[in-house]
Amino acid sequence: MESTLEVLTTRKPGREVHRHWPDEVKAQIVSESLRPGAMVNEVAAVIVDPPVAEPPIKKASRPEIIVGGVTIRLEDGASAARIAAVVRACVVPT
Secondary structure: OOOOOOEEOOOOOOOOOOOOOOHHHHHHHHHHHHOOOOOHHHHOOOEEOOOOOOOOOOOOOOOEEEEOOEEEEOOOOOOHHHHHHHHHHHOOOO
């Protein structure tokens, strides 16, 4: 028995691919699945590639806060709490 393997890769959402199988291939798949002892997962096996990892987001080493014409550069790795505290200190209520 001849076996065929198709590898499906992940695609971006909204870009679905509809496969059109020739009648001969459909008939072969049905025929193979009806043989005594045949298992569907052997006849119609699919291997899916793992999702492709997105490139990591490049982190800025030194956060900057710009208010008007003033740029405040914080220390490397400043926490979100530290950045928020500096922003609150820069905002003067009117």
